[in-house]
Amino acid sequence: MKVLVTGANGQVGTEFTHSTLAKKLGINVISCDRNQLDITNLQNVQQLINEHKPHAIINTAAYTAVDKAEEDSATAYAINETGPANLATVCNQLSIPLIHISTDYVFNGNKQGAYTETDTPDPQGIYGKSKLAGELAVSTTHNMHYILRVAWVFGEYGNNFVKTMLRLAQNESLNIVSDQFGSPTWAKDIADVCLLLASKAADKTNTTNVPEFGTYHYSGDVKTNWSDFAQAIFDSAIQNENITSKPQVSAIPTSEYPTPAKRPNNSTLNCEKIHQALNINSSNWQLGLQHVLKEWK
Numbered sequence: 001m002k003v004l005v006t007g008a009n010g011q012v013g014t015e016f017t018h019s020t021l022a023k024k025l026g027i028n029v030i031s032c033d034r035n036q037l038d039i040t041n042l043q044n045v046q047q048l049i050n051e052h053k054p055h056a057i058i059n060t061a062a063y064t065a066v067d068k069a070e071e072d073s074a075t076a077y078a079i080n081e082t083g084p085a086n087l088a089t090v091c092n093q094l095s096i097p098l099i100h101i102s103t104d105y106v107f108n109g110n111k112q113g114a115y116t117e118t119d120t121p122d123p124q125g126i127y128g129k130s131k132l133a134g135e136l137a138v139s140t141t142h143n144m145h146y147i148l149r150v151a152w153v154f155g156e157y158g159n160n161f162v163k164t165m166l167r168l169a170q171n172e173s174l175n176i177v178s179d180q181f182g183s184p185t186w187a188k189d190i191a192d193v194c195l196l197l198a199s200k201a202a203d204k205t206n207t208t209n210v211p212e213f214g215t216y217h218y219s220g221d222v223k224t225n226w227s228d229f230a231q232a233i234f235d236s237a238i239q240n241e242n243i244t245s246k247p248q249v250s251a252i253p254t255s256e257y258p259t260p261a262k263r264p265n266n267s268t269l270n271c272e273k274i275h276q277a278l279n280i281n282s283s284n285w286q287l288g289l290q291h292v293l294k295e296w297k
Helices: 013-017 020-025 042-052 073-094 126-141 162-167 187-201 228-240 271-278 285-296
Strands: 002-006 028-032 058-059 098-103 145-150 173-177 213-215 248-252
Touching: 002 013, 002 042, 013 058, 013 187, 020 187, 020 285, 042 098, 058 187, 073 098, 073 126, 098 126, 098 187, 126 213, 145 187, 162 228, 162 271, 162 285, 173 228, 187 271, 187 285, 213 271, 228 248, 228 285, 248 271
Parallel strands: 002 028, 002 058, 058 098, 098 145, 145 213, 173 248
Antiparallel strands: none
């Protein structure tokens, strides 16, 4: 089975190159970075998919610079809406299942409990709006799709909060926002979920076990806030000897750390639907954190 992955140099995209699950499932991963596949170019998309003839496509390519998107909306929409629309168009023509990664930023973050797939999206910034536009482009163009909303992604590769905290660990003290809540999600686990969806959707010999196409949520198993997450990172990094000392973390409200783009106060996602569909658990972010720190050491 061949699975084509876009955005191969990103946090999640890089995980497929090192995936042990892909080998276990007998999946040949075709990793494409932006130089190999520009998803905003329909002709490029058609040419590459026709060349490789994959059994499924996983789209991890995205414009994720949340604050920069406020000033560069054209690029954000090109990558987050036009790109997925192009992939969905070609996948629809060739009857290829498409797994598309989206984000918690499609919600306004004001809900008290965890967001379900049926909650009404209400993005507050360009990043969230462009990602929601991408969701709509996929869902209205191609029936054989899985949209996987994730949150607070971290891993060995790319830029993320864990890497930023280790870079700032040399400071004596840090002020970290404590009134934004969510569940950190290990990028490796996201890649594994995508591979499971791809393998089931592309397996023509087993049509009874295929999860229903549509939108799913997948994130970490324990809710936290940025300040507590930072503290957990420093504590684990000390134990693992990634750092020799840790800064004093002071919890501050969002109002004391203004940013160009508004962040959701609540990014918690209800993941029961994906749990039942694939018989899996939520991402164990504490285990993922330990793994990442050991690899970096």
